[in-house]
Amino acid sequence: MSQTPPRPPAGPPAPRPVPTSADVARLAGVSRATVSYVLNDASAVRISEPTRHRVRQAAEELGYVPHAAARSLRAGRTRIVLLPTVPVPVGRLMGHFLNELQWALRRLDYTVVQYASMGLDGDEAARAWAELRPVAVVAFGAAQLTPHGVDVLKRSGARAVITLGPQPVEGAHCLPVDQRRVGRCAGAHLLDRGYRRIGVVLPEEAGLEPLSGPRLDGVRQAVGGAGSGAVADVVPLPLAYTEEAAGALAARWPGLGLDAVFAHNDEYAMLLMRALLDAGVSVPGDTAVMGADDLLLGRLLRPRLSTVRIDMETGRHLAELVDHLVVEPDHAPEPRELMAARAIHRAST
Template sequence: MTQTPPRPPAGPPARRPVPTSADVARLAGVSRATVSYVLNDTSAVRISEPTRRRVREAAEELGYVPHAAARSLRAGRTRIVLLPTAPVPVGPLYGHFLNELQWALRRLGYTVVQYASMGLDGDEAARAWAELRPVAVVTFGAVELTPHGVDVLKRSGARAVITLGPRPVEGAHSVPLDQRGVGGCAGVHLVERGYRRIGVVMPEEAGLELFSGPRLEGVRHAVTGSGADVVALPLACAEEAAGALAARWPGLGLDAVFAYNDEYAMLLMRALLDAGVSVPGDTAVMGADDLLLGRLTRPRLSTVRIDMETGQHLAGLVDRVVRDPDRTPEGGDLMAARAVHREST
């Protein structure tokens, strides 16, 4: 009786070859140069729409994706725009703005990379960012850049280093994003309504001082000459912390409070009401950002509405500076503020 020899053990499945632009060109019936022009959205060369469609369909069928590193070597620089992330959430308003910015940059052909910079100081962060060879860095101040850090980034190939905030940095393009106007609107609103002992909530969470410090300055400047006193109130974003602050409220003698934003305002207002402090009878409460939830509270929350330029506006500015690093960005402050009066004041 003839025995069937045992089958050899199955080895790992053969790896499929990585598709190349030459494969796409053969399938689409065009040159490799045409594939490159189409997939890199090159506008300098006129290619008919049927040809573009055929190339894209061939690339999709083969699973071909252009090699970003190789493309960067050919161009002499990457298309990476690096966005350092804040160590703490900065609220829905800025989240929406950042989403708009990323979409707009992507439509302009850039690759957006968010970089978590927690634990890095200015120059150390700049060196870490430079390793990715970004063509542009847009920072909201989560890490405080120095002129040396800007120089490190530019030497690594960054054509645009853009800072958003109240403090310009030598060598970088500075776009105003002045938080003092937010505090100023709140201060004027409260003083005009007769309040003279104004508390200002200062979040204890690390990283938010970039926003809360200028807002406090704005309140103090706005009430100058009115006879009003301004008291800084450190507060962690926690029910227990808000409850502890509300428990000692009678001893503070405050008749109004401006919280860092609507979330802190609602947190404190709930604690004050639970402690028997009437709002606005005993103390007026005001927030910032004009969140929908603030309109649903009882009493409805007075706030400072912040109107920001669209992310598309900033993306266009980034693109113009990348193309011409020596130009000065047009446009003023990216944000404007106005007080919105509701029941809580």
């Protein structure tokens, strides 16, 4: 008796065909040009609202979305704004700024792409960014960009290259962001309050070096500008963001002879102030403590935390600058400071 041979195992299901604009046009009963006008929000062509609704409904039913690369080829450039990832921990202030920037760029019909650039330096990073053919690049911190890198980006089609950092880069539109200003504000405030030996916390947290070094320099500038003999010294204080490290620093505090400390930001200030109080060091009686960023939690502490409030341009303004430079790259406005800082006096100083 013959046996039926075993059936071979079923393979993976055949992939569903990718819907095209022609499919949408057939289902909606319109031309492919009409589909393109509707789905790309072309305002120069008058199309009735019922037709627009029919096209969008057909696209949704078929699962069709426009092909960004094909649209870019037709237009001659992409609508991509590339944001290389910030190489420092993003705090509340910067997080809000980035969210607002991305929202505003999207409202201006740009596609925002965040690019993880860790491990890429200088011209290597610029070449990697250029592969995506962005119409604009907004780089936070200019260390990775060189004049040659800017040229590579512009030759690949970038109409705007914007850097946010302390040093300009030839060929790019630079918005100054000088962290020394934060340190100068803190140092001047402590000097005005009569403190004459100031410690400055240097976080050991990876990625904060681009902020902590300039802030220390800013305190030193404030001290140097106050006249010779005004302050005995500015003392750097390396500190890890742990209770154990703060407790160890507080334990040797009496031997440091400091009457004030600028603790880099509010988070480190609150960590250190708690450790000092636990060690019996009075704040501000024995030592004044100052932070930066003006976090709400610092106002709820006792004593309330003195701080440096950082005021930044809104992300919407930066998005409008990107759009201006894309549309009119030869008519760039004058660069202006992106960040301002001012001291806020409270009970801890």
